[in-house]
Amino acid sequence: MLIHPQIDPVAIQIGSFGIHWYGLMYLLAFVQFIVLGRLCIKRPYYQALGWTTKDLEDLLFAGVLGVVLGGRIGYSLFYMPEFYLANPLSILKVWEGGMSFHGGLLGVILAMVWFARRQKTSFWTVSDLVAPLVPFGLAFGRLGNFINGELWGRPTDLPWAMVFPLVDAIPRHPSQIYQLLFEGILLGLILWVYARKPRRLGQVSGLFLLGYGICRFLVEFAREPDAFLGLLGLGLSMGQWLSIPMILFGIYLLNRK
Template identity: 80%
Template sequence: MLIHPQFDPAAIRIGSFAIHWYGLMYLMAFAQFLLLGRLRIKTPRYQALGWTYKDLEDLLFAGVLGVVLGGRLGYTLFYMPGFYLSHPMSIFKIWEGGMSFHGGLLGVLVTLYWFAKKRKTTFFVVSDLVAPLVPFGLAFGRLGNFINGELWGRPTDLPWAMIFPMVDSIPRHPSQIYQLFDEGIFLGLALWVYAGRPRRVGQVSGFFLLGYGVCRFLAEYAREPDAFLGLLGLGLSMGQWLCIPMMVFGAYLMTTFKSKSV
């Protein structure tokens, strides 16, 4: 039976100063955004629109704000609204944990809309640029979850089951690793190949929404639901319910939606 190594959450300690693994994962995610983004803005569509590396940096800065603010607000609204209504100041205590991917996604969508208006282009031109850069960033985030020993899986007797001593002595799915590979590496490679060919505006964004929705929906069957929520209607978790509109809208963008302009 595998046992979680219980890593020190701090990658580097110098006296009272510490750099945490999760912070490093965020930095790695931002770095890959800029590196792969350079390749994206060299494609014919974005060259024709005059996109530059400065645009990419501005987009990253806006996106980071969207991820942090949206992720935190999404967690408070989707997962623990009652608690945060009673303790509103706790909303600002990000260091105590509590971030929602779906909330972060909504935050990013707002910043993409703002950026599109500033750049005088359409929303989906911007989102199509960003979409292939997201999954590899998510992979770093899931690696951070594994190092921290959080978001563990449901009990299982599979040969690769892992005990998370910080939780209990029950063998569980290493669901962080599942998500690292399915919604991170696998989705990232598939989306990169898909986006490498000429696509109608909005289709790359749709592929991301549909692909992430499917990958996350399936991974949730191995992930332990939040103790304060448990499983909801039809035996689905909150994460699965939030993925359903993503999948529906993603399929619509890929098959039906037609952008009026670029």
């Protein structure tokens, strides 16, 4: 049985100012976007469009706004609508936690729509560039979840079960690590290899939606549902219900003519 190391969530303390591990994970996610994105725009298709590092940085800036605003608003609407409708100013209190991947995804989609219009190019041209860069960023985010000891898993007796002392003394799935490995590293590698060959517009995006949706759906069986929400219809969690449209639309994008 493993014990969660209970790492101090503050990575660097300078006087009264503290830099949290989770904030550093976001920073690393954005850095990897630029580093890998520069490799992507060197491909002939994007070179022909005249894309530059400046365009990539503008896309990242728009994407960051989409992630933060969409993630926060999505969490408020998907997970705790009654509370936030009664306390709308609490939506601004991002330091209290509460971000939704699916809400962040919608925010990023809006950012890509804006960027595609600015570039006068297809939305799928933008999303196919972004899709292989997202999972590695998600991996950093899940590492941040693990360091914070949040989003823990359901009870289990597997050899790698982990006790989260701040929660209870019950051995649980380290579901943050599952998500890091499958939604992050594995999906990222698959997409990176898949995107290296010319694909029909939308197919790389479709593979991301399908791959993430399947990984998230399966990992949710090991992840403890939110206490205030529990399981919903058919015994599925909110994360699973929100992943089903991703899977279906991903299949459509991969198979459309």
